[in-house]
Amino acid sequence: xxxxxxxxxxxxxxxRIQKLDPRCFLHGSAQAAQSNPVxxxxxxxxxxxxxxxxxxxxxxxxxxxYSIPIQDLKTVxxxxxxxxxxxxxxxxxxxxxxxxxxxxxxxxxxxNTKFSHPAVRYLLYGEKGTGKTLSLCHAVHFCAKHDWxxxxxxxxxxxVKNCRELLQSTYNKQRFDQPLEASTWLKNFKTTxxxxxxxxxxxxxxxxxxxxxxxxxxxxGEVVEQGITRVRNATDAVGIVLKELRNQSSTGLFHLLxxxxxxNALWGRSTLKRxxxxxxxxxxxxxxxxLRKMVKxxxxxxxxxxxxxxxxxxxxxxxxxxPHELLGKEGFDALDPFLPILTSNYNPKEFESSFQYYLENxxxxxxxxxxxxxKKELKFLSNCNPGQLxxxxxxx
Amino acid sequence: MCQISYVKSTFGLASRSERPIRRKALPPRTEKMDVDQDWxxxxxxxxxxxxxxVPLPVRMGYxxxxxxxxxxxxxxxxLKIPNFLHLTPVAIKRHCExxxxxxxxxxxxxxxxxxxxxxxxxxxxxxxxxxxxxSVRNPKARVVTLRVKLSxxxxxxxxxxxxxxxxxxxxxxxxxxLSITTDRCPLKRQNYDYALYLLTVLYHESWKTEEWExxxxxxDMEEYVWENSSSEKNVLQTLLQIRAADSSGAPSREELLGxxxxxxxxxxxxxxxxxxxxxxxxxxxxxxxxxxxxxxxSLN
Numbered sequence: 001x002x003x004x005x006x007x008x009x010x011x012x013x014x015x016r017i018q019k020l021d022p023r024c025f026l027h028g029s030a031q032a033a034q035s036n037p038v039x040x041x042x043x044x045x046x047x048x049x050x051x052x053x054x055x056x057x058x059x060x061x062x063x064x065x066y067s068i069p070i071q072d073l074k075t076v077x078x079x080x081x082x083x084x085x086x087x088x089x090x091x092x093x094x095x096x097x098x099x100x101x102x103x104x105x106x107x108x109x110x111x112n113t114k115f116s117h118p119a120v121r122y123l124l125y126g127e128k129g130t131g132k133t134l135s136l137c138h139a140v141h142f143c144a145k146h147d148w149x150x151x152x153x154x155x156x157x158x159x160v161k162n163c164r165e166l167l168q169s170t171y172n173k174q175r176f177d178q179p180l181e182a183s184t185w186l187k188n189f190k191t192t193x194x195x196x197x198x199x200x201x202x203x204x205x206x207x208x209x210x211x212x213x214x215x216x217x218x219x220x221g222e223v224v225e226q227g228i229t230r231v232r233n234a235t236d237a238v239g240i241v242l243k244e245l246r247n248q249s250s251t252g253l254f255h256l257l258x259x260x261x262x263x264n265a266l267w268g269r270s271t272l273k274r275x276x277x278x279x280x281x282x283x284x285x286x287x288x289x290x291l292r293k294m295v296k297x298x299x300x301x302x303x304x305x306x307x308x309x310x311x312x313x314x315x316x317x318x319x320x321x322x323p324h325e326l327l328g329k330e331g332f333d334a335l336d337p338f339l340p341i342l343t344s345n346y347n348p349k350e351f352e353s354s355f356q357y358y359l360e361n362x363x364x365x366x367x368x369x370x371x372x373x374x375k376k377e378l379k380f381l382s383n384c385n386p387g388q389l390x391x392x393x394x395x396x
Numbered sequence: 397m398c399q400i401s402y403v404k405s406t407f408g409l410a411s412r413s414e415r416p417i418r419r420k421a422l423p424p425r426t427e428k429m430d431v432d433q434d435w436x437x438x439x440x441x442x443x444x445x446x447x448x449x450v451p452l453p454v455r456m457g458y459x460x461x462x463x464x465x466x467x468x469x470x471x472x473x474x475l476k477i478p479n480f481l482h483l484t485p486v487a488i489k490r491h492c493e494x495x496x497x498x499x500x501x502x503x504x505x506x507x508x509x510x511x512x513x514x515x516x517x518x519x520x521x522x523x524x525x526x527x528x529x530x531s532v533r534n535p536k537a538r539v540v541t542l543r544v545k546l547s548x549x550x551x552x553x554x555x556x557x558x559x560x561x562x563x564x565x566x567x568x569x570x571x572x573x574l575s576i577t578t579d580r581c582p583l584k585r586q587n588y589d590y591a592l593y594l595l596t597v598l599y600h601e602s603w604k605t606e607e608w609e610x611x612x613x614x615x616d617m618e619e620y621v622w623e624n625s626s627s628e629k630n631v632l633q634t635l636l637q638i639r640a641a642d643s644s645g646a647p648s649r650e651e652l653l654g655x656x657x658x659x660x661x662x663x664x665x666x667x668x669x670x671x672x673x674x675x676x677x678x679x680x681x682x683x684x685x686x687x688x689x690x691x692x693x694s695l696n
Contacts, residue, residue: 337685
């Protein structure tokens with residue numbers, strides 16, 4: 001009842017008050033009452049939904065924003081969100097993701113994963129700015145909430161370009177180590193999966209150097225610590241972590257989600273050079289090599305969600321977005337068979353919702369922005385492309 | 397001063413009456429022309445543009461600001477360009493009528509393009525040049541182009557692929573036409589013989605199979621072949637693992653290859669690779685993978 005009386009207020013102010021109230025009082029049953037009478041009177045409020053658990057998201061939530069709790073943000077996404085989104089989170093003080101069809105489809109598949117079958121690969125592809133990375137984050141949030149072990153590589157392109165230090169690998173002379181990238185990733189991995197690190201035990205003995213070694217049966221956390229403290233061994237630590245997780249996910253102790261953004265970097269070209277200024281192929285980088293083994297579907301007990309990205313890619317045309325164009329023949333053959341999921345621009349309902357969200361947060365300061373014409377203009381200028389819309393609204 | 401000038405004017409021709417009388421300019425001939433006159437008689441041969449003889453209000457030239465192009469009277473631009481006023485359709489019809497006496501009849505049996513194709517698959521293009529000058533020779537006249545459709549040649553699959561690789565740029569995929577242009581010999585007849593020789597040699601060579609052709613790699617293939625490809629291996633491996641996990645028996649490779657899902661998947665992959673990617677081929681691929689791996693999507 002209180003929810004309904006609050007909603008009968010006409011001004012935007014009332015919807016702001018509703019937003020600021022703690023989420024807990026708008027639980028599932030009230031939410032059903034909220035969504036039914038509202039569209040008739042107050043179209044402004046339908047842009048939000050209160051279910052912050054991705055498992056409950058379904059078709060009726062399509063087009064609505066759900067917010068990720070702040071403590072989840074720190075643990076699940078220490079490095080996962082795209083930079084512009086992170087700035088938006090800081091500005092608005094909350095992280096809201098829109099529930100969209102590709103993500104819903106992906107969640108549907110993930111809910112039905114058969115853990116005895118080999119891991120299925122899902123590939124998110126689409127034009128620039130249509131929401132591939134954020135759909136990936138939605139799936140990561142879902143899996144984290146359901147206690148899967150999440151292996152999230154935020155951008156594989158970072159591993160094939162702009163690397164300051166390249167060392168010859170201690171494990172395999174032909175390959176190269178990247179201590180900085182490996183250690184940053186290990187730190188973030190530790191934040192995300194702290195509780196798992198003590199449960200999982202390594203199955204072999206690993207000797208780091210003459211004085212240090214990790215015994216068989218010790219927790220995985222030790223390997224991660226070793227990688228973070230001894231930066232020289234960080235890449236090998238990453239390789240070991242991946243190998244152990246892959247072997248042990250079949251035991252059923254945990255479910256493993258491998259989420260890689262910008263997976264086309266693994267099969268593309270790199271800009272890194274050896275000392276004699278010859279180019280290095282990606283497979284000569286130890287990190288890339290271990291990651292390639294990870295996205296092969298020869299293990300079971302989890303799922304692999306990948307997304308293509310032209311934005312950070314090297315030597316690829318700006319208009320390329322189809323799997324073959326970005327992955328190349330080698331990449332496509334390596335990932336085959338996979339399930340491609342297309343992300344597209346906003347449909348009218350989603351555009352409406354996004355527009356309302358920006359209005360509610362007072363993001364659009366221009367006086368004409370809130371009018372019908374302003375909306376039509378934004379729609380035309382951005383062509384309902386989410387990334388473009390966000391950029392346009394940022395300058396208003 | 398005026399004394400000197402007076403003397404000068406009397407130097408050449410004297411007074412007005414002694415100079416030849418200049419006629420007034422007559423109105424141009426165009427004003428007397430009928431609409432249905434006989435144009436080939438106005439311009440029977442190639443002649444420069446005569447503004448008084450051409451009744452069209454033609455303008456040519458770059459206009460000054462707030463002006464229009466220059467009119468045809470005294471227009472050098474119209475004189476510079478070639479004109480074909482002597483080759484109107486009427487004139488050409490008359491030429492054809494005159495040439496008919498020197499021609500033979502078109503064979504009555506060849507009344508459609510398909511019949512011409514069938515009986516005369518090879519087409520030869522040559523060009524002859526005439527010009528007024530001391531010599532009838534023109535070096536451009538030695539070029540000979542031979543065009544033939546590969547569907548009219550007796551080639552099997554391997555021979556056709558080998559022939560296309562041998563000729564390279566000379567084959568057009570969309571029209572299936574091989575065109576060989578020769579001009580390396582000084583005479584047209586020699587070039588024609590050479591072109592026919594080239595065609596014969598290509599045909600016979602493409603039927604032969606050399607030893608080194610066994611080393612043809614996947615990169616040399618013109619189109620995607622699914623058998624023995626990595627895609628096939630991946631799929632079989634995945635399916636074997638699934639079956640093993642379900643413990644529903646270990647079927648052999650042939651059995652797996654024969655199932656409907658795998659065949660469907662094969663068709664989709666081949667289509668994707670050969671025709672290139674677009675939305676619908678990717679959608680089809682997605683459906684076939686879903687069926688292959690038994691994936692269901694549960695939406696709340």
